[in-house]
Amino acid sequence: RYGIKDLETGEIDYDELRAMAKKHKPKIILAGFSAYPRELDYQKFVDIANEVDAMAMADVAHIAGLIAGGVAKNPFDYGFHLMTTTTHKTLRGPRGGMILTKGTVGSPLKSVEQTLExxxxxxxxxxxxxxxxxxxMNNTLAKAVAFGEALQPEFKEYASQVIKNASRLAEELMERGFKLVTNGTDNHLILVDIHTSFGIDGSEAEKVLDKIGLTLNKNAIPNDTLPPFKPGGIRLGTPAITSRGMKESDMEMVAEWMLQAIKSKNDSKALDAIKNQVKEFCLQFPLPSDLSN
Structure with a gap:
């Protein structure tokens, strides 16, 4: 498993990756993440894979919608052979998965030569x-609807707004003393070193923020010194609030509520008051009628 060269920028240690590839001669080199807020250098992955005659595979489950919306790089444009993704998350479809490849599609009933083509x-x-x-078939239909939405101009607007909201939320959080892994984000994800920021673990922060109606999850951070079930970080993202219609200016309130909730983590009355503020605010951004009825 390769690591990060610079925790401040989040740059992957591609020299380490190349050395590991030459040593172990893997058949597949996987580029993917679940809590990485920066964009990968896909060309370097392909170059290294080619050097050791490996297949370049990308797990784009978290950013598939951003790729479809044209605001994140497409690994296929850099020579990747294979991609996997979920159909939910930023793509906003039903739960499911896809395997995407280049090459010629033949009959699965007939044996073929083992080639990339x-x-x-x-x-x-x-x-x-x-x-x-x-x-x-209900899932198949739901996927077709989601893919159809992803082809519309409005989806590009959604994807672009997801990035704008995440960038603004990252700025607002840092202004309030939240230590962000890599000091920002290039996508929809924000990874917070909550232990360094406020001296609490990610599990406690998750529970406190859930009490005021903000949903996120505890998450390990690079070089985490805390145990997995009580890690040093929390992970949050902007696709859901963007889908409800929130813009950059609304991120200030989200960041402020997070700060006030953590400061008031042992004050149930204060947390209830913040929860009411969150609820009133969210009424301005109702869910689609077919979901809320």
Whole structure:
């Protein structure tokens, strides 16, 4: 597993990655993350993979919607062979997954030569019927609706606003004393070193913020000294609040509520008061009627 070269910027240690690849000669080099707020240098991953004759694979589950919206880089543009993603998260579809490849699609009923060009057929033969079966047509329809939405101009606006909101929220949090891993974000994710910031662990912060109606999760941070179930960080993102219509100016209130809740973590009356403020604020951004009824 490769690491980060500079915790302040979040730069991946590509020299370490190259050395590991040359030593272990992997068949696949995976580029992906669940709590990394910066953009990867996909070209370097491809260059290193080519040096050791490995397949370049990207897990874009968290940023698929941003790629579809044109605000995040597409690994395929840099020569990746394979991508995997969920159909929910930033893509806003139902729960599910996809495997995306380049190459020629053939019949999964016929054996093919093991080449990159035949990768789509090789994968089809691998997953069906052994691992995949019993299709849920309601999910298939929901995915079609989500993909259709992702093709619309409004989806590009949504993706762009997700980035704007995350950037602004990161700024507002840092102004209030929150220590952010890599000091900001390039995507929808924000990773906070809550232990360094306020002396509490991520589990406690998660529970306190849940009490006021803000949903996020505890998360480990690079070089975390705390245990996994009580890590030093919290992870939050902006897709959901962006989908409800919030803009950059609204991020100030979100950051302020987070600060006040943590300061008042042992004061139930204060937390109830903040929760009421959050509720009143959210009424300005109602959910679609088909979800709220």
């Amino acid at each position: 035949n990768l789509p057929t090789i994968i089809d033969r691998s997953v069906f019927p052994g691992y995949q079966g019993g299709p849920h």
